[in-house]
Amino acid sequence: MGFNMAIKKDFRVTLSPEEIPKKWYNIAADLKNIVPPLHPGTKQPVTAKDMEPIFCKSFIKQEMSMERYIPIPTEVREKYMLLNRPSPLQRAVNLEKALKTPAKIYFKREDLSPVGSHKGNSAIAQAYLNAKDGIHTITTETGAGQWGSALALASSMFDIDCTVYMVRVSYDQKPFRRTIMETYGSKVYASPSTTTEYGRKVLAQDPKTSGSLGMAITEAIEVAVKDPNIKYSLGSVLNAVMTHQTVIGQEVMLQMDKAEIEPDYMVGCVGGGSNFSGFAFPMMRQKILKKTDCEFVAAEPKAAASFTEGEYRYDFGDTGGMTPLLKMFTLGSEFVPSPIHAGGLRYHGMSPLLSAAYDQGLLTARAYDQTETFEAGVMFAKCEGIIPAPESSHAIKAAIDLALEAKAKRKAKTIVFSLSGHGLLDLAGYEKHIGGKLSSSSRSKK
Numbered sequence: 001m002g003f004n005m006a007i008k009k010d011f012r013v014t015l016s017p018e019e020i021p022k023k024w025y026n027i028a029a030d031l032k033n034i035v036p037p038l039h040p041g042t043k044q045p046v047t048a049k050d051m052e053p054i055f056c057k058s059f060i061k062q063e064m065s066m067e068r069y070i071p072i073p074t075e076v077r078e079k080y081m082l083l084n085r086p087s088p089l090q091r092a093v094n095l096e097k098a099l100k101t102p103a104k105i106y107f108k109r110e111d112l113s114p115v116g117s118h119k120g121n122s123a124i125a126q127a128y129l130n131a132k133d134g135i136h137t138i139t140t141e142t143g144a145g146q147w148g149s150a151l152a153l154a155s156s157m158f159d160i161d162c163t164v165y166m167v168r169v170s171y172d173q174k175p176f177r178r179t180i181m182e183t184y185g186s187k188v189y190a191s192p193s194t195t196t197e198y199g200r201k202v203l204a205q206d207p208k209t210s211g212s213l214g215m216a217i218t219e220a221i222e223v224a225v226k227d228p229n230i231k232y233s234l235g236s237v238l239n240a241v242m243t244h245q246t247v248i249g250q251e252v253m254l255q256m257d258k259a260e261i262e263p264d265y266m267v268g269c270v271g272g273g274s275n276f277s278g279f280a281f282p283m284m285r286q287k288i289l290k291k292t293d294c295e296f297v298a299a300e301p302k303a304a305a306s307f308t309e310g311e312y313r314y315d316f317g318d319t320g321g322m323t324p325l326l327k328m329f330t331l332g333s334e335f336v337p338s339p340i341h342a343g344g345l346r347y348h349g350m351s352p353l354l355s356a357a358y359d360q361g362l363l364t365a366r367a368y369d370q371t372e373t374f375e376a377g378v379m380f381a382k383c384e385g386i387i388p389a390p391e392s393s394h395a396i397k398a399a400i401d402l403a404l405e406a407k408a409k410r411k412a413k414t415i416v417f418s419l420s421g422h423g424l425l426d427l428a429g430y431e432k433h434i435g436g437k438l439s440s441s442s443r444s445k446k
């Protein structure tokens with residue numbers, strides 16, 4: 001018997017460090033329906049000056065940019081190597097077999113970053129920009145802890161301090177995330193906390209609140225606006241964050257080119273939209289230019305289904321109303337999602353850039369319940385050996401469904417999805433799922 005493992009030339013497509021992209025792609029240059037964020041008081045488009053109390057100047061410049069390409073500084077590309085960039089594109093051979101599907105399934109491995117997810121791609125960019133502008137401390141929020149871990153590492157790389165407001169439910173469910181952030185030298189508070197006026201107000205009204213990303217953002221911004229040398233940093237939603245993440249999609253395009261992979265579907269999970277946007281936007285440009293028929297599918301949780309249940313309108317990015325008004329798909333800034341384990345997807349809004357693309361019909365969305373996404377995650381783990389993040393399991397569920405639809409239609413479709421992170425720090429969720437104790441949680445009211 002010959003060596004019968006699937007050593008196909010497309011099993012694992014790798015790139016060399018010199019092939020780390022040299023520029024970020026800004027889809028704002030290619031979308032026609034972009035509208036500016038508005039000042040909450042005057043309702044006029046925000047200016048760079050309006051944003052200066054919150055963000056560092058270099059970041060604001062990128063946030064407002066309409067340039068199609070933004071060069072990636074050498075210092076940032078060097079740090080990307082430490083995140084294991086370029087990351088491999090791998091074929092899910094055993095998952096295909098288990099599904100008995102004629103479809104080919106590939107996944108982009110953002111799980112190989114030392115912080116376990118794609119978030120480092122923007123964290124390193126933001127820590128670099130803040131350090132360059134002479135900022136000594138950055139504040140941020142974190143849901144499941146991935147963004148906090150990524151920014152904690154990036155801050156230590158560029159030698160600045162980092163304070164993290166971690167959503168209460170994750171702080172309790174995922175204590176080791178806090179240890180990771182503290183190991184990298186960051187200060188971590190459970191949010192709502194007693195360290196801010198807003199946090200104290202919320203706790204007085206509801207001492208047992210599980211917290212939310214929206215609340216944690218308000219706290220982190222409050223700390224930043226009080227000191228000119230402290231700035232705030234956000235891990236998703238903003239235009240510049242989507243742009244930073246396009247290193248993922250540019251690598252994927254190069255990899256698909258090298259291995260002659262022509263995708264019918266590109267799939268990703270969406271919380272604030274950054275891994276999916278980063279993964280899909282470079283190819284979406286080809287779609288806008290009518291050079292591909294690839295379909296883009298976003299997978300969201302039923303507990304925070306911004307696309308499938310939300311409205312496209314101006315809304316605040318946070319719960320306390322400190323951010324500019326952003327035009328996006330939203331469930332309302334007061335909305336508190338139920339405490340599902342995919343903490344990174346518990347957000348009321350959606351990236352304005354991705355929202356604009358959705359509004360133009362460039363992608364479709366599907367919403368899933370947490371029990372079915374854990375089932376998909378366990379199936380993927382058994383087949384491919386990688387325990388996926390509960391967030392990423394939404395993308396896996398959508399990819400499996402598309403592969404089964406292809407099977408029903410006897411079509412050999414090609415599906416490429418973003419494996420945004422691993423789930424080795426989400427084992428409490430897996431434990432509950434395996435023990436049959438996981439509630440199916442669809443949308444809940446505040």
Ligand SMILES: *Cc1c(COP(=O)(O)O)cnc(C)c1O
Pocket residue numbers: 116117118119146147235236237269270271272273274275276344345389391392420421422
């Ligand atoms: C944060 C996170 C998400 C959701 O955030 P996006 O900005 O929508 O990408 C998804 N997957 C993982 C692993 C995450 O850490």
